[in-house]
Structures are given as C-alpha cells and as structure tokens.
Amino acid sequence: MKAIVITTPGGPEVLQLQQVDDPEIKDDEVLIKVEASALNRADTLQRKGAYPPPKGASPYPGLECSGTVLSVGKNVTRWKVGDQVCALLSGGGYAEKVAVPAGQVLPIPPGVSLKDSAGLPEVACTVWSTVFMMSRLSAGETFLVHGGSSGIGTFAIQIAKTKGATVFITAGSEDKLAFCKNLGADVCINYKTEDFVTRVKEETGGKGVDVILDCIGAAYLQRNLDSLNFDGTLCLIGFQSGAVTEIKLNTLLPKRLTVQGAALRPRSRENKAMVVNEVEKNVWPAIAAGKVKPIIYKSFPLSDTGEAHRLMESSEHIGKILLVP
Template identity: 55%
Template sequence: MKAITIPTPGDPDALVLADVPDPEPGPGEVLVEVAAAGVNRADLQQRIGVYPPPPGAPEYPGLEVSGTIAAVGSGVTGWSVGDRVCALLAGGGYAEKVAVPAGQLLPVPSGISLVEAAALPEVVCTVWSNVFMTANLLPGQTLLVHGGSSGIGTMAIQLAREVGAHVAVTAGSAGKLEACQALGAEILVNYKEQDFVEELDRATAGHGADVILDNMGAKYLARNVQALATNGRLVIIGFQGGVKAELDLSVLMRKRGAVISTGLRARPLEEKAAIVAAVREHVWPLVEAGRVKPVVHRTFPLAQAPDAHRELDAGTHIGKVLLTV
C-alpha cells in the first residue's frame, strides 16, 4: 500500500509517499480501507522528530481516519466488512489502510460524509475526555478555550454550548473570532491585542473560568491560573508555548484550583475504548441530530501531505485539515 513515511525528520518535505507493507489486523482489530485522515499538530511534532509514536503503534503519522472495514480480526464482534467507520489511532492514518483496535471504532454518523467523518475522532475524544470526563464542565459554568478556531477549539465550543455552558475563546484574528462566535462562543478575545485574563474578568464580573482548555502550556501557565474561578480546573493538552514555567502556588491554593495535563495517544487500549464508548453515547446523538458538526477547513490528496502540513503550520485555518485517499 501507499503511506506517508518520514525517512528523515524535518520540514514538511520530510513527508514522503512510499510503498510499504500492508497491515494485517491482529486479534481484536479490524482493517480499515482509509478514505480520509485528519491532520493534527501531533503529526507536525512527529514530523520534526520530537513526538514519536508509542511502542507498537505504526510508524506513519496520522491519529484519526475514516473509511470502510476491509477485514475483521479474530475476536471482534459488532463490526462487519463494509461498515463505514471512523477511528481513533495511535498512528498510521496517513496511509491507504490501517489496522485499528475495535474499541477505537465509531460508526460514521448519519448526515456526515465519509470524508468529513475523519475530522471527528481525535478532536471529539480529546474534548470529551478532557473537558467533561476529567474537568467535569457543568451547565452554567464558563469554559475558556485557547485556540478557539482550531479543530479542537471548534468542537469544544459546540459541545460546551450543548451542555449549557458559557464559552470564552482566544484567537488571533477578527475572522477567527467571528467563526467562533457563529459556533456559540460568547466571550471573544483577540490574543494579539487583548489580555485574556482582563477580558475574562470583565466579561464574567470577576468570576473567571471554571474550566480552561489550554494548548499553549508554559507561556500561559501563570495567566491561566490567574484566570481560573474558585475551584477552577486548568487542563493542559499542548505545549505550543513551551514546557517549562514558574508558578506561584499560593495563587493556585487561594483559588483551590487544579492543574491537569493529559495526553490521549499513549493511553492504554482500555482507556481509549472507554473514551470512545462515552463519545458514542453522549456526542454521536448530537452529531446525528445536526447540532454538532465537524468544521473542515480544507482537504488535500494524500500525496500532498507536505502542503497540508504547511497549511497547519501557517495557522490560518479554521477547523480541520484533512488528507483524502
């Protein structure tokens, strides 16, 4: 089969389309013939050599796909050849085929095209596991999402809106903030011109954010803690702003706050399966009802993976960038 390989880590041109052996589904796995794959920042990190796949995962990038089941391994029940699915992966999505643990499969929701479905698994599982399963965002509370126009951000806005929470976002342009507002964000902060701590304090009459979903890490750590409400929860899912920072613990203690950092890719299979099952129970009905939708910025053919990475690197996208096979 064809797959995107990384012979030598580096810039986007390090991504090379090559012939590689077909994967075989092991016990408890299915083989998916890929229709599309999501492009995520983790893939960019893998490309430059700082985020290798976990042990046992395919070496090719790609953390989510959609497609059709081509074969079913031993011990798999509930899935059949020909089923239209999307899937959460530990790697291997930038390829014509990928073997997937059955617990990480989701049916393609009605009303969503097979290609669009590739925009769902990673962002929905990330948002649901962090904002709801871990941070327990409740109706009436305030969620602050950094990078509100990203794939994760656009999904976080919609899901928080659906549970009756208030949503604040940061983004770097008026156009991105308008897109966030159209999805349900109420507090809009242009981080290039405004301080999100001050804006959030003003908009919430001093309450702050009950939950913060942060992709920046070190750069925003101190200000995120300042922005927390009493009993607030800061969930860090990315390090675009670095990995080391100082924190005044007395501020965190006064707020009785929590700082949590989580990852999805390297979690054990049973944990991923539990997250996927929760997503199917709680989120899929919203998608099928048309209340929550994937936001797709642009698609590229698999062979143009370098261009897709350049698009994501440029930071001008709103929603997801996909590769089609």
C-alpha cells in the same frame, strides 16, 4: 499500499509517499480502507522527531481516519466487512489502509459524510475526555478554550454549548473571532490585541472561568491560573509555547485550583476504548441532532501531505485539514 513515510526528522519536505507493506491485523483489530484522515498538531511534532509513536503503533503519522472495513480479526463481533466507520488511531492514518483495535472504531454519525467524519475522532475524544470526564464542565459554568478556531477549539465550542456552558475563546484574527462567534462562542478575545485575563475578569464580574482547556503551555500558565474562578480547573493538552515555566504557587491555594494534563495517544487500548464508548454515548447524539458538526477547512491528496503540514503550521486554517488517499 501507499503511505506517508517520515524519511528523516525535519520540515514538511521529509514527508514522502511510498509503497509499503499492508498492515497486519490482530485478533481484536479491524482493517480499514482509508477514505480520509485528518491532521493534528501531534503529527507535525512526530515529523520533527519530537513525538515518536507508542510502542507497537504504526510508524506512519495519522491519529484518526474514516473509511470502510476491509477485514476483521477473529475476536471482533461488532464490526463487519463493508461497514463505514471512523476511528481513533495511535498512528498510521496517512495511508491507504490502517489496522485499528475494534474498541477505537466508531460508526459514522448520521448527517455526516464518510469523508468529513475523519475529522471527528481525535477532537471528540480529546475534548470529551478532558473537559467533561476529567474537568467535569457542567451546565451554567463558564469555559475558556484557547485556539478557538482550531480543530479542538471549533469542536469544544459546539459541544460545550450543547451542555449549557458559557463559552469564552481566544483567537488571533477578526475572521477567526467571527467564525467562533457564529459557532456559538459567547465571548471572543483577540489574544494579539487584548489581555485575555482582563477580559475574562470583566465578563465574569471578577470571578474568572470554571474550566480552561489550553494547548499553549508555558507562556499562558500563570495567566490561566489568574483567570480561574474558585474551584476552577486548568487542563493542559499541549505546549505550543514551551513546557517549562514558573508559577506563583500562592495562586493555587486560596482559590482551590486544580491543574491537570492529558494526552490521548499514550493511553492504553482499554482506556481509549472506554473514552470512545463515552464519546459514542454522549457526543454522537449531539452530532446526529445537528447541534455539533465537523468543521473542515481544506482537503489535500496524500501526495500533497507536505503542503497540508505547511498550512497547519501557518495557523491560517479554521477547523480541520483532511488528507485523502
């Protein structure tokens, strides 16, 4: 098969389409013919040598895909050859075929094309596991997601609204703010022209928000804590501004704040299967009802993966970027 190989750590030019061996499936895995895969920020870190694949995972990038089942391991009972599916991967999505544990495979949700469903597994599993399973966002609460126009952000806005939350977002352009507003965000803050802490306090009568989902890291940590309500939770899922900073510990105690972090890729197969199962039960019905949809910005052929990475790193996109073999 053909796959994208990282020839050496570096810029987008190191991503080369090469002929490689087909994946071999284990007894509890399925082999998928890839219809599309989607980019994630983690892929750009892997390309730079900063986020190596977990032990035993494919060396090729790509953390989610959609496609058709080509074969199944002898212990697999749910899936059969010909099924149209999407899947959460530990790697290997930038290819024509990928092997994946059966527990990380999802049916295509009603109303979504096979191609577009490639943009769902990673964001759905990330947002559901962090915002709802860990941070327990519930109806009537307030929720802030940084990078509202990203793949994570556009999904988080929609699913949080279906659960009855008031949604705040930050983004860096008027076009992105307008897009997020149209998706259902209640309060849209331009981080380039406004201080989000001040705006959050204004909009909540000085209280702050109940849950924050943050991919920025160091530069936002203290300001995030300052933006939380009593018993509020900050969930960190990325460090785009760095991973080391200082905070005032006396921010935490009076308001009983919780700071937690989560990553999806290093989790065990069992944990991922549990998250995928929860997503199918709780998120897929909202997609089937038309309340949540994948936001696809642009698709690239696999041979133009470098260009797709350049677009992602420019942050000019809204939603997900797809690769099509």
